[in-house]
Amino acid sequence: MQEKIWLSSPHMGGAERDFVTEAFDTNWVAPLGPNVNGFEKDLETYQGQDVKVAALSSGTAAIHLALIQAGVTAGDEVICQSFTFCGSSNPILYLGATPILVDSERDTWNMCPDSLKSAIEDRIDKGKKPKAIIAVHLYGMPYKVDEIHAFAKAYSIPVIEDSAEALGSSYNGRKCGTFGDFGILSFNGNKIITTSGGGAMVCHSIEDKQKTVYLATQARDEAPHYQHSEVGYNYRMSNISAGIGRGQMQVLDKHVHLRRAMNQFYQELFAAIDGVEVLVEKSADYYSNHWLSAILVDPAVTGGITREDLRLALEAENIESRPLWKPMHLQPLYSKYPYYGGTVCEELFEKGLCLPSGSNLTNADRERIASVITKVFS
Ligand SMILES: *Cc1c(COP(=O)(O)O)cnc(C)c1O
Numbered sequence: 001m002q003e004k005i006w007l008s009s010p011h012m013g014g015a016e017r018d019f020v021t022e023a024f025d026t027n028w029v030a031p032l033g034p035n036v037n038g039f040e041k042d043l044e045t046y047q048g049q050d051v052k053v054a055a056l057s058s059g060t061a062a063i064h065l066a067l068i069q070a071g072v073t074a075g076d077e078v079i080c081q082s083f084t085f086c087g088s089s090n091p092i093l094y095l096g097a098t099p100i101l102v103d104s105e106r107d108t109w110n111m112c113p114d115s116l117k118s119a120i121e122d123r124i125d126k127g128k129k130p131k132a133i134i135a136v137h138l139y140g141m142p143y144k145v146d147e148i149h150a151f152a153k154a155y156s157i158p159v160i161e162d163s164a165e166a167l168g169s170s171y172n173g174r175k176c177g178t179f180g181d182f183g184i185l186s187f188n189g190n191k192i193i194t195t196s197g198g199g200a201m202v203c204h205s206i207e208d209k210q211k212t213v214y215l216a217t218q219a220r221d222e223a224p225h226y227q228h229s230e231v232g233y234n235y236r237m238s239n240i241s242a243g244i245g246r247g248q249m250q251v252l253d254k255h256v257h258l259r260r261a262m263n264q265f266y267q268e269l270f271a272a273i274d275g276v277e278v279l280v281e282k283s284a285d286y287y288s289n290h291w292l293s294a295i296l297v298d299p300a301v302t303g304g305i306t307r308e309d310l311r312l313a314l315e316a317e318n319i320e321s322r323p324l325w326k327p328m329h330l331q332p333l334y335s336k337y338p339y340y341g342g343t344v345c346e347e348l349f350e351k352g353l354c355l356p357s358g359s360n361l362t363n364a365d366r367e368r369i370a371s372v373i374t375k376v377f378s
Helices: 016-025 033-045 061-070 088-095 113-125 145-154 206-216 237-248 253-272 307-316 344-351 362-378
Strands: 052-058 076-080 098-101 133-137 160-161 182-186 201-202 276-278 291-295 352-357
Touching: 016 033, 016 098, 016 237, 033 052, 033 237, 052 061, 052 206, 061 076, 061 088, 061 133, 061 160, 061 201, 061 206, 076 088, 076 113, 088 098, 088 133, 088 160, 098 113, 098 291, 133 145, 145 160, 201 206, 253 276, 253 291, 291 307, 291 344, 307 352, 307 362, 344 352
Parallel strands: 076 098, 076 133, 133 160, 160 182
Antiparallel strands: 052 201, 182 201, 276 291, 291 352
């Protein structure tokens, strides 16, 4: 069996080890320390817009704290893109709030502005204005920022911008993660850069950042002893993880470039194959990091070949691929919650496949991938 080709695996640049070694040498192995501050500074500079960043233990933790800071409590309603990973939506359930799930549109595969508007208006008619909106830049593709934020603003509802998959993406030249009242990043092992596990909250004021750090460190009151007036969490990033993050920041733009080259590779490969669509930017306003390259396979056009046929053919050659995210409203855990929209994200799930997209794939890897794909569709 040939070596496994992964969908998206960690890709170290080299300097990570130096930052981690330095943490050992100076005995900053405890949580917090200079790497955490350094990593936050690097992210603030990268994101621009004068943002303030708090490094956390995961992207999911960041969404949890963003909901708390948006004022969400038990019984509230929170709108969330249905087509996403459960890390976007589970924190709504942690708080005892109710998820209101919304369909996608076909251009970016992200939250449909029309369905969002229907959801907001119907929930208000039913007696409750949603407390927050969680919109997601899935696979690195920016959502329709102008439309989504215009509706959120018109109804004065804060937006939590799930940019877990979109570090390095931008919309109209402005980095994803900086548009929302709170922005979320993830450095999980399969993301565009990794700290082996971690996340961050992107804030627009020092007060919001301080509040995030306070909640992420067990909500300690100011006192020489340990005193607590509200519930906190143990959600801060460690100094070791942040050391990996500092090294990864040095190669982030290179990773974006390489992932975009993988997308280009798939565009060229599928140009000659009818019935397969590669997710690409629909206008120059959008710039995707192409964290994962994703395709739709239409069996009505391919002569009956489905995305599952392709997935199994790749698997037989030890090449990992994966169906697109299964929409939350189709998940057993979420099926009882309200859903607004049509069948766009259901169709994406039925026909969609994510292909190997790592920044560390070689020419030999690409040749293996291309030969399986060409064979399946020949
Ligand atoms: C990865 C991911 C998260 C969660 O991040 P973790 O760091 O794994 O907790 C949230 N939303 C989306 C869309 C993600 O892909």
